[in-house]
Amino acid sequence: xxxxxxxxxxxxxxxxxxxxxxxxxxERRLLVPRCRACGETHWYPRPFCPFxxxxxxxxxxxxxxxxxxxxxxxxxxxxxxxxxxVTLAEGPTMMANVVGxxxxxxxxxxxxxLDFQDSVAGEPFPVFTPA
Amino acid sequence: MSLRGAACIxxxxxxxxxxxxxVSTPQLHAECARAALADAGLTAADxxxxxxxxxxxxxxxxxxxxxxxxxxxxxDTTETGGSAYLVHVAHAAEAIAAGRCDVxxxxxxxxxxxxxxxxxxxxxxxxxxxxxxxxxxxxxxAINTYAMCAMRHMHEFGTTPEQLAWIRVAASHHAQHxxxxxxxxxxxxxxxxxxxxxxxxxxxxxxxxxxxGGGALxxxxxxxxxxxxxxxxxxxxxxxxxxxxxxxxxxxTWSGARESGRAAFAMAGVxxxxxxxxxxYDSFTITVLIQLExxxxxxxxxxxxxxxxGNLIAGVGRMPVxxxGGGLCNSHPAGRGxxxxxxxxxxxxxxxxxxxxxxxxxxLALVHGTGGSLGSRHGSATLILExx
Ligand SMILES: [Zn+2]
Numbered sequence: 001x002x003x004x005x006x007x008x009x010x011x012x013x014x015x016x017x018x019x020x021x022x023x024x025x026x027e028r029r030l031l032v033p034r035c036r037a038c039g040e041t042h043w044y045p046r047p048f049c050p051f052x053x054x055x056x057x058x059x060x061x062x063x064x065x066x067x068x069x070x071x072x073x074x075x076x077x078x079x080x081x082x083x084x085x086v087t088l089a090e091g092p093t094m095m096a097n098v099v100g101x102x103x104x105x106x107x108x109x110x111x112x113x114l115d116f117q118d119s120v121a122g123e124p125f126p127v128f129t130p131a
Numbered sequence: 132m133s134l135r136g137a138a139c140i141x142x143x144x145x146x147x148x149x150x151x152x153x154v155s156t157p158q159l160h161a162e163c164a165r166a167a168l169a170d171a172g173l174t175a176a177d178x179x180x181x182x183x184x185x186x187x188x189x190x191x192x193x194x195x196x197x198x199x200x201x202x203x204x205x206x207d208t209t210e211t212g213g214s215a216y217l218v219h220v221a222h223a224a225e226a227i228a229a230g231r232c233d234v235x236x237x238x239x240x241x242x243x244x245x246x247x248x249x250x251x252x253x254x255x256x257x258x259x260x261x262x263x264x265x266x267x268x269x270x271x272x273a274i275n276t277y278a279m280c281a282m283r284h285m286h287e288f289g290t291t292p293e294q295l296a297w298i299r300v301a302a303s304h305h306a307q308h309x310x311x312x313x314x315x316x317x318x319x320x321x322x323x324x325x326x327x328x329x330x331x332x333x334x335x336x337x338x339x340x341x342x343x344g345g346g347a348l349x350x351x352x353x354x355x356x357x358x359x360x361x362x363x364x365x366x367x368x369x370x371x372x373x374x375x376x377x378x379x380x381x382x383x384t385w386s387g388a389r390e391s392g393r394a395a396f397a398m399a400g401v402x403x404x405x406x407x408x409x410x411x412y413d414s415f416t417i418t419v420l421i422q423l424e425x426x427x428x429x430x431x432x433x434x435x436x437x438x439x440x441g442n443l444i445a446g447v448g449r450m451p452v453x454x455x456g457g458g459l460c461n462s463h464p465a466g467r468g469x470x471x472x473x474x475x476x477x478x479x480x481x482x483x484x485x486x487x488x489x490x491x492x493x494x495l496a497l498v499h500g501t502g503g504s505l506g507s508r509h510g511s512a513t514l515i516l517e518x519x
Contacts, residue, residue, distance in 0.1 A: 013258070043379030044262055051378060072279050076329050085279060
């Protein structure tokens with residue numbers, strides 16, 4: 001299945017405090033913030049730990065392995081696309097598209113692998129393909 | 132502070148318009164306000180507290196208090212999307228109990244069919260919600276995020292599309308008696324399953340509509356309620372809860388109804404078997420099923436069996452739900468269905484629902500709302516109301 005065109009554009013406000021994350025994303029690397037104080041990994045990224053409040057975070061790169069927690073195929077879109085919640089090997093579950101396969105090949109529990117898809121404006125965003 | 136018995140709903144109105152091309156949004160609010168006050172036997176001069184949510188134009192209570200010419204010593208703009216008006220009832224009871232107002236007016240209205248508003252899924256600019264850069268690139272909409280809840284529920288509990296379809300079937304049974312309902316034709320399970328899949332596993336007939344319209348409520352202290360002519364509906368229990376993704380610990384199988392329901396039942400001192408009628412938010416069929424489980428009407432995972440075979444149809448099943456036809460068939464003003472949910476519960480408790488769907492001797496009703504999205508973040512609110 002062809003990827004859906006990503007038209008989303010980030011505002012300046014959305015990047016503040018998350019420069020490390022977005023700089024890596026632009027190099028097609030996914031960082032998953034982990035707290036130095038309590039050790040918890042969180043998603044979506046904040047500039048602080050939502051579990052203990054610490055501002056001391058590490059930004060390790062994700063291994064790129066995930067499992068489909070749930071998904072849905074948007075059939076009525078101009079280009080049907082799969083939206084999913086993918087649970088990363090690092091623990092957190094994130095929203096993303098599953099691309100590179102037929103809709104009927106996607107299933108809950110399916111192993112997927114990190115990839116990046118360029119938006120219309122040329123910004124890479126993390127997506128997943130069948131592992 | 133327990134709110135049990137703290138306040139009474141004495142006025143309730145659902146605007147009959149489902150498309151309002153020639154009436155402005157503030158005027159719809161005003162028509163609803165006037166009619167709800169007339170229903171109560173009160174006037175705008177009696178109002179000293181005003182409640183509204185994000186559908187109100189301008190600066191909310193400032194704009195609307197001026198437009199309606201209200202003298203308010205208490206205002207509240209709690210925004211939890213479509214469930215906000217349930218929260219307003221509870222917060223009005225708190226304000227009344229605290230002596231901050233005696234007569235509270237809640238209004239809601241909108242006209243998305245006549246003039247589409249900006250979608251919550253497409254805002255941008257300096258006030259970017261912090262979740263947005265991690266979700267909007269992927270094309271989330273109301274339907275595909277709710278659909279992911281349905282998909283996971285089916286995976287974990289074996290829930291079927293046929294069982295979900297029964298929720299629409301029940302709504303259509305009720306809507307045939309509602310002259311204002313948008314969809315008044317009876318549908319069958321087969322009709323639902325034959326309608327096109329919009330976002331797997333949800334079909335077109337699993338989805339609510341968006342309509343123009345609105346509604347209003349008048350909530351007063353019990354002493355005032357006793358002086359009025361209309362049957363009195365008293366607040367017995369209330370709960371609210373915001374459920375979100377908890378830092379990436381996503382669990383789509385339960386909703387905030389689990390927490391708001393628990394709080395409301397504890398305050399009311401009753402259990403689900405005591406409830407004669409329930410208004411349950413029906414943005415999609417799956418919304419009803421998950422909420423009924425979380426509210427305790429059946430065990431978690433058994434919602435499919437609970438809603439099947441007409442169990443939600445008044446006069447047929449054990450748990451009549453949304454006897455006005457709900458958001459699936461009757462109305463979903465501005466995509467904010469909490470208001471008509473409360474109004475129909477008030478009708479049931481007063482004995483003023485359509486005779487074909489009136490629950491005989493309805494003394495205790497539950498109203499539950501989900502605002503936002505079941506699949507990402509939502510505001511849940513539960514009310515338990517009694518006839519007194
Ligand atoms: Zn921490």
